[in-house]
Amino acid sequence: MKSIEWLGNILRILDQTKLPRETAYRDAKSYEEVAEAIEKMEVRGAPAIGAAVAYGYVLGALEYNGPRQGLTDFMETVQGRLAQTRPTAVNLFWALRRMEDRLRDCWEIEDLDGVRKALIEEADRIAEDDRRMNRLIGELGNEVVPEKGNILTHCNAGALATVEYGTALSVIRTAYSSGKSIHVYADETRPLLQGARLTALELMNDKIPVTLIADNMAGSLMQQGKVDLVIVGADRIAANGDTANKIGTYSLAVLAQAHEVPFYVAAPTSTIDLKVATGQEIPIEERPAKEMKECFGVPMAPEDVNVYNPAFDVTPAKYITGIITEKGIVTAPYSVNLLKLMVRS
Numbered sequence: 307m308k309s310i311e312w313l314g315n316i317l318r319i320l321d322q323t324k325l326p327r328e329t330a331y332r333d334a335k336s337y338e339e340v341a342e343a344i345e346k347m348e349v350r351g352a353p354a355i356g357a358a359v360a361y362g363y364v365l366g367a368l369e370y371n372g373p374r375q376g377l378t379d380f381m382e383t384v385q386g387r388l389a390q391t392r393p394t395a396v397n398l399f400w401a402l403r404r405m406e407d408r409l410r411d412c413w414e415i416e417d418l419d420g421v422r423k424a425l426i427e428e429a430d431r432i433a434e435d436d437r438r439m440n441r442l443i444g445e446l447g448n449e450v451v452p453e454k455g456n457i458l459t460h461c462n463a464g465a466l467a468t469v470e471y472g473t474a475l476s477v478i479r480t481a482y483s484s485g486k487s488i489h490v491y492a493d494e495t496r497p498l499l500q501g502a503r504l505t506a507l508e509l510m511n512d513k514i515p516v517t518l519i520a521d522n523m524a525g526s527l528m529q530q531g532k533v534d535l536v537i538v539g540a541d542r543i544a545a546n547g548d549t550a551n552k553i554g555t556y557s558l559a560v561l562a563q564a565h566e567v568p569f570y571v572a573a574p575t576s577t578i579d580l581k582v583a584t585g586q587e588i589p590i591e592e593r594p595a596k597e598m599k600e601c602f603g604v605p606m607a608p609e610d611v612n613v614y615n616p617a618f619d620v621t622p623a624k625y626i627t628g629i630i631t632e633k634g635i636v637t638a639p640y641s642v643n644l645l646k647l648m649v650r651s
C-alpha cells in the first residue's frame with residue numbers, strides 16, 4: 307500500500323481515514339485538495355506529509371496561469387496554505403523549504419514549464435530520499451532488535467506514514483526478513499486508532515506476527531516482562547533529543563524506563579529540527595473534539611462534554627535509549643551527537 311503516488315499532474319492519495327474497511331483514493335488536482343487531505347488526515351505521518359506537501363506545491367505551480375514574473379508571489383500563497391495544515395511534523399516545513407529553495411534557484415528559467423519541470427524533479431527527489439532513508443533506518447535499526455523477542459510500537463510509523471517501508475516498521479520489517487523471531491504488540495492508539503487500523507493491517511499483510519492491544523495495556527505487558535523493546539516513530543526531534551510523537555508515546559517511554567525496556571525512536575534526519583533547542587518549543591496540534599467524542603461516526607461520549615485532544619506529546623530525551631536514523635543510531639548526549647550527525651554528509 308502506498309500512501310501517495312504522483313501521476314504526472316495528479317497526486318493520488320490513499321484515504322487512510324477509510325482503512326482498513328475500505329481502500330479508497332483521492333486524486334488531488336490542486337494544492338487546496340492536498341491541503342484538505344492533510345488536514346483531514348487522509349494522508350498522515352510526518353514523512354508522508356512532507357512528500358505530499360512537495361507535490362501539493364507542484365500542483366500549485368501547475369495551476370498558475372499568469373505571467374512568469376507573477377509565479378513567485380502566487381507560490382507564496384501556495385506555501386502559506388500548505389504550511390497551515392498541521393503544525394507539529396517538521397517534515398512538512400522541511401519539504402516546503404526544499405521546494406521554495408528549488409523555485410528560487412529557477413530564477414534564470416524564463417519558461418514556466420521549465421520551472422514546473424524543475425519543481426517536479428525536486429518533489430520526486432524528496433520522495434526518493436524518503437524511500438532511501440527508510441531502507442537505511444531499517445538496516446541500521448536491525449542492530450537493536452534481539453534475535454527473539456516482543457516489540458511494542460505505537461501509532462503507525464509504517465509504509466502508510468511515509469513514502470515507502472516506514473520508519474519504526476522498517477526496523478521491524480528488516481529484522482523479521484533477516485530471520486529474527488519477533489512478534490509485535492501494536493498499540494491501538496486512541497482516538498484515531500492508527501495502530502489498530504493501519505499498523506495491524508501493514509504487519510498482517512506482511513505476515514509479521516502482531517497482537518493488537520489497547521493503549522492502557524502496555525504497562526501491564528511490561529510488568530509481566532513481555533516487552534523486550536519499544537520502537538516508535540517521530541514527528542519532530544529537538545536539538546536536545548526531546549521527541550514529539552503521537553499522544554501516548556511519553557507514557558510508553560516512562561513505563562519502558564521503569565521496567566528497563568530499551569526505548570528507541572526511528573526517524574529520518576528530515577524529522578530532526580535543530581532550530582528548536584528543546585521539546586518545549588515544539589508546537590503540539592490540538593485536533594477537533596469530535597475525534598474524541600465519536601469513533602468514526604458512533605458517539606462515544608455525551609455530545610457537549612469538554613474534550614482535551616492533543617495529537618502529540620513530547621518525550622524528554624532522558625527516556626530515549628537511542629534515535630535510529632539513516633545516518634546512524636544516535637545516543638546521549640543528544641545535543642552534541644545530533645549536531646554531529648546533521649553535519650555529517
Ligand SMILES: CSC[C@H]1O[C@H](OP(=O)(O)O)[C@H](O)[C@@H]1O
Pocket residue numbers: 350351352353460461462463464467468472473474500538539540541551552553617
Ligand atoms: C513515520 S512517523 C509517523 C508519525 O506520525 C504519526 O502522527 P499522525 O498519524 O498524526 O500523522 C505518529 O506520530 C507517527 O509516529
